[in-house]
Amino acid sequence: MGHTGDGVTIAVVDTGIDVDSPEFAGRISAFSRDMFDGVDTRGVNATDDHGTNVSLVAAAARNGSGILGMAWDATIMALRADTPGSCGADNPTSSNTNCSFANSTIADAVTYAADNGAKVINLSLGGSRASLALQRAVEDAVNAGVLVVVAAGNDGRADPDGFALSLADDAAGGVLIVGSIDEDGSISSFSNRAGAGTSQFIMARGGLVCCVYEDGQIYEQNGTRYLLQGTSFAAPQVAGAAALLAQAFPNLTGAQIAQLLLETAHDAGAAGTDEQYGRGVLDVAEAFAPQGVTRLAESSEAFPLSALAGTTSPAMGDAISAASLAAVVLDKYSRAYDVNLSSSFQSAPVSQRLQGALAGHSRAVGAASGNMSVAFTIDASGDAMRQPQTGSLQLAQQDAEAARVLAGRVTMRLAPDMQVGFAFSESADGLAAQLQGQDRPAFMVARSAGGDDGVYRTTDAAIAARRQFGAWGLTARAEMGETVNNTLDPVIDVQRLQQRDRVRSFGLSLDRRFGNLSTALGLSLIDEDNSVLGARFHDGFGLQGAQTMFVDAEAGWNFARKWRLGAAMRLGQTTPQGGLLADGSRLMTQAWSFDVERAGVFAQNDRIGFRVSQPLRVNGGALNFNLPVAYDYASNSARYAVQSLSLSPNGRELMGELAWSGALWSGHASASVFFRHEPGHYAQLPADKGVGLRWSRGF
Template structure:
């Protein structure tokens, strides 16, 4: 919405206000403490000009044509809060002087709307004015204003008070109360304002005005901590005398309404009390002069742009309030601002694009409880980045060399020994990283198949592949070397994570076999979270997602053909289809996907085999309390692969393969969200709306991959791999990706 101070009442404790300008309809009823009478709305009460000048700086309308009276009003007077209401509180006569008793009465009236001084600690529902501008002062008020200011602050008002024009080291009264009352329960609602002279719009061009009083010694007084500076030299504004009267004046009186106008903008948009408004303005000030709070500029130069942006002092980023659906209340998720992508919401590529396309925005709050619209699209992350495929490509090539099998009577041990994982590519420019780290090889994966009898067998695997025992086991596609989403794997068995499994099989007859297995794995999304180094696992803040699958497989195998069908269920904790999320986007405490998988591999002659795989899953309707996701519909997902492998192509024991693949994708389904939309400032409660979004993408990713492996010795080999991705991450706006890699490796 438009931020112009509309609806905010700003009291101007001064000489009165000229009613002949465009802000006349916003000139509310006030009180004249010099003549002891009420001032009606839209009535001229200024016979000096000072109060009108201050009022114009606060709230003169945009393009009011005071000077030019033409359509080109760009150089005319415009206030900081051109929609604010102005309330004349006249305490100075036509000669610009008055008594502190009248000032105290005026401040009291600004709070309670009465000329009778109220007892200390008196509270009301809403003060007469929200912001009070006091552009006046003297050496001392003798304590006259203390009670009135205390009441005003305790009732939620903000006071912007001029520091004075003596060129002194400290503010005069009443601005000096910023350093005394602000140390009591009134902390932070009185701002002393000094003036700077600026030669341009840059903060670096501003310096303390010669006439302005300074903030004071930080070792002798607390005033510098409640002291701001603002432009106060040669300020053009409205004046007294006519509808076109203007004047160019200088002084802390001119700097103070700049702060008051800024406060009005914050008050309008977020309805904050005076203490919070003051804290925001002081916290976001631009530091000029000596670093930190100093004797001259205090907290620094008013920075309205920064004050309107989210402020994080104690928290690390935006806080999103999530409705607690059971029992009422709210939960809070804080997003990190440590990286350019804020926090990470790790989601499966099966539905990431659909979520991004939904352009989901939520209301998030900063440290001062102000709500902002925050778009979540930039937070969704998956492992399917260009660097991810490069890493997987080299990892697969390494395993072509490093994977060995030891076959004895009744058992088969498959294992991989490689050096600890290195980062081959820099995330910014894909440049090669040179590493001098030398480490001993270590066991990367292992599986052991043991024949218990002529008809029964069992298996056990760590960080390995179930195809060594199930699915395409005992065919060339058992370890085919394809890397795109582990092309011929069942994606529901760990969602392409590292698989730890155990299984048992029993023959029905010579050709048919029945087997059962349990798979447990960690989601790789928890390992590729860091934006600066997506392969670093030690700094991840995402929860490790435990994925457990159980399945039953029926297979038939002959010398030249194998067919397998399996039925199973995968249980995920705190995620959906491989997406490992934080509580903000927790899909469910546990999601259950039932799946069916069909696989067939056939020898079509000599050393040439073809294979096909189809997988489909049904994720049951579920939800998560205390999450943006209140529930989901049943989700249908699928993947498929077709491939060919030929051995002994150019040389003995070499291997060529080509595959066509559709990675796992949601074909139908939706999420029901409870989305925070903004604060109700009357009640202080976050408001929510229900929203339904489809997570089925409009485009489907397709991949083509070819690889060739040539063993050059028993311990070395050459690998060549090429990948072509169409609609990466199921997004037709993503350019196609083409990657070619050559790798030679030898073990010593």
């Protein structure tokens, strides 16, 4: 945790302190004093060891010897309050347990401590109900932001001492009553139980605590060390823990520290709060952890650290694994925490391209007549698919009931120089390619760079229109759909289904043939509502989507009879919008592909081709977020700085595929051999390689 109590004062109202002990060197407050006026010769130097031992448990030094206190750099304000002559060397016939403390003196000490900078007051004292004056003194100290810690008592009773209960009654949650547990975590036999003080009761180790001290050293007799026990030594552990919290989070009041320690206590005994262990056992680590719903500093938008900060998209590959996005978040107590938000991002899973090419049961149905063509892809995964198919070339009744139209396309020639097309669940790129008369090679795994937007998304509807102007063709296209987050978090999946992340795209392209060379040049605009190139960010970032502009260039050259060379290049720039973004936020992307194909290899209409490609990849730019990076408790304000989130992956996928397709056994067959280097743009992933075979036949 890195906190030691430095700068925090713990007032120990007790029998004084060993001022010469090396355990407190330089850390006994100048405000330490004997609370009895007129007893000038006594001072705070203890003649009884109770106050010293209590102070040791709270704040013994980290000096390589002796014991280590809970808050080893805290300052001790020793306020001696034992009645003169009642204990220690002042009365050699008495034992430590006979020391007496007047309520009025304790009240004066509490008031004095609160007035002179103590953040925590430890009362390892007990007895009957406190006086009204002492209760008021404690209440005033709590109202001033001080935490008061009181021992529960050592009588093994069902309730804490009346002294502790009466102080907690009217102190607005700023008093903690501390009981004792043994080494095994069970309640100490001598410790008073929570009983009537359940809501303000917490446990700490008080059974056999090391060690009795004398003259600044652990006391030994004939090689034997003597251990301490009692709720008197459980209480300063809680006081020390409170000092650690007060140093780390100076905005906390004593009452807030009390509530924090109570609600983060480790449950013990019966489930929940009970009359034995109260709220449970002190758990310092949990008390330091953020509580409740966190938010970015100076923001009202919830930003839970347990939630995903975002999910990236395929074009970003493994980028997030090396990214850093520093910020300050506040918990429900307005405590500031430095976090790396990028650590709670999730990378997009690597697509299984071969599975996508081969999986699923569908049937293609199409027809063409004159100036119109119609094509549908029909889901045939129901039981009807397995029934015998006989009769005419149409779906039987039971097939039609089981089938579902997955995608469809209609194209029409309205005039010799004008064509239009409509599609659902198909991209506008494929529709435009048909209108342009492109004869693209068919590969199972390696895609052409044209139309690769690096995003998991679906298409609802698409439209395209092409007009011929002499040798030139102009094609306009548009489509709408939604981005899909392939997250592994089921909670996020449910949220995604409830919130449609709409995406729209628009494009223009010019195409022309120059003899055996076909060319196309296009511009595309993708407009996303809530995502950035398919990546999703937590609502706390306030992003309002993004726009991506792609420039596409394609060429195909029939350089010899039955031979064709093809190439495609896509360059993109994504500009996110809104939220915490600073100027200069943009992502640069690139995809390319080269292929060679030969027709008529083994038969008149078969084809074989080879393609090498790089799928769309972020290769530059960053998202610049204006985030809180430091927090000032004095002014309750944050300092902001621009933090850049690079989404350029370390890996670079390069894909090669050798593919054949043609007629076989009265059907159509395809075969593919492929190799993917650093698949999904993940540098550490092994190569993905395989063989795919597909055969289909119409009925």
